[in-house]
Amino acid sequence: MGLAERRKALGYSQEELAELLGVDRTTVGRWESGKIKPQPHQRRGLAAALGASLTELDALLALPRATGQEASEAQSSDHTGAGDPDEMIRREFLRILTVSGVLTALPLDEARALTDGVHRGSPADFTRMNSHLWQVYQLARSKGAVYPIVRDQLTTLNEALAAGTQGNSRTLLSAAADLFQLAGEVSFDANRYADAAAAYSLAASVSKDARSYDLWACTLVRHAYVDMSERRYQEAAQVLKAAERVADRGDSDLATRYWVASVQAEAHAGLGDLAACERALARAEKVQYLTSGCANGGWLRFDGNRLSEERGARYVQLGRLDLAEATLKQALGQTALASGHSYRRRGAVLTDLAAIGAQRSDPEQLVGYGREALSLAQASASGYVARRLQALCTKLGPLSKDHRVAELRADIATLSTL
Incomplete structure (x- = not known):
């Protein structure tokens, strides 16, 4: 019995199951057709609605796609086919991101050989443009609106990396890591955790090559958020411990290490450790003693003004x-x-x-x-x-x-x- 058969056996229509779970009907159809899998935070609710354990749910999802009437129903409810504009943009976005990661790692002559007719770009220009994009992202009510702009900037970055006129300098590598991190943020806000994790991994790798420790640490923090969104707090704590060590090698005039501490508090709260959470919050509050460098206009914006809401959220997590x-x-x-x-x-x-x-x-x-x-x-x-x-x-x-x-x-x- 597949997902659609189990649903029908319980007397649910796609609309009724979707309403129960707080998702669109099209999402249920895409689950049943096998085109997407439920996100981690949706799995428990779906399993409960179907009267199945998580192991049984995995078995239902692993069966071949529905055939006959069920497949027709799923097809009619799935508006995100191969020609869907949003899905096409997403695939192109990921393709460009992947190419960028390759170009940052290749020797100069190999990178140049991958493309012809590219434009020249200055690392300083990329740094300024990235800073502007972070501001646009920060101010945008709908984060998805930034998606095409980031994609275009990735395309331009690819051209500069492939042209090789700047020799893949540290400045250009840092600009690339900065942009990969922003690409991850756009994907994360759109609930595309796998895409976000891929972007953050690229950002971390390139930041390391550029020896940009603060940028590297911030990328690790954002990667930890992917784990926490899936309630994998122990894994997040491990990533954040690595981020703490990297941040200690960074610029002591920047707020990086204090941001790491504030996010560590969330991981500790998820693990039910009030004492460790309080210690992390106390470290984060030391950001107020910085006289400058709390924000760089882009990937680092932590200045402590959100600590009261962070502390309150942690207490809710802990049931206090x-x-x-x-x-x-x-x-x-x-x-x-x-x-x-x-x-x-x-x-x-x-x-x-x-x-x-x-x-x-x-x-x-x-x-x-x-x-x-x-x-x-x-x-x-x-x-x-x-x-x-x-x-x-x-x-x-x-x-x-x-x-x-x-x-x-x-x-x-x-x-x-x-």
Whole structure:
């Protein structure tokens, strides 16, 4: 029995299963056709809906694609075929990214031989352009809007690397690693974890070759976020330990090591270690003693102004609601004054406050803060806030019987995480 057969045996239509899981109907169709696999955070919900263990779910997903009527149903619900523009852009994006990684590693004469008719580019020009792209990414309400721009910059970088006029200098390698890291961020926000991990791995490798330790450490931190998004906190802690060692070799005037510490706090909270979490937060707070260099306008922007919301989120993770609520309300006031990425930040804080309401079985608090977060997710089209809200729906428990909570859950289910 395959996924479609199991669904039908339980009496679900694709629409009903999709609504239950908070995904689009097309997503269910693509699971059943074998074109995509459920993301890690979707697997437990899908298994529960189908009355299967995770091992049994793997078996259902491993069966050959549905045939006959089931295949026709899946085909009709799958609007992301080979000719779909978004999928074509994604494939081209990954192709360009892969070529860039090869060109940074090849000797100059081999890199030049790979392409003809390329344009010349200055490493300093790439550095300035990358800094501008990070600012665009930071300010964009919809992070996906930056996707084509980053792709075009990758194409230009490929041409400069292949031309070899700059000799693959450290400056150009650092610019390449910077851009790979941004490419990873765009993919991560779109819930494409495998793509993000590939980009971060390339960024780490090239940063190492360029001996750019702060850039290398920041790339490792972002790679750890991929692990944490899949609740692999032990693996994330190992990556962050490596990032800590690399950051110690970097520029002591930059905030890199303090950002590493703030993310280590999240990994420790995921492991249920309050003492280690507090120690990491205390290290992160030392960023306030820096007189300059907290941000470089691009891949490093940590200046400590988000630490109160980070601390509150960690307390929620640890179930310390007594500590979390006051901290998060303070952070909420700070996000109201923040510029640029305040939609994403404020949405995350509101979701955490809603989660406290869920844990306290307080529907008023849950719905009040949840509705505000939902409005921000709809306005920004942020996959990050949408994922946070959908994770909140797994914690509603008996509150789901309250009609206001049920309506909120239904509205969250309409959000796209892509």
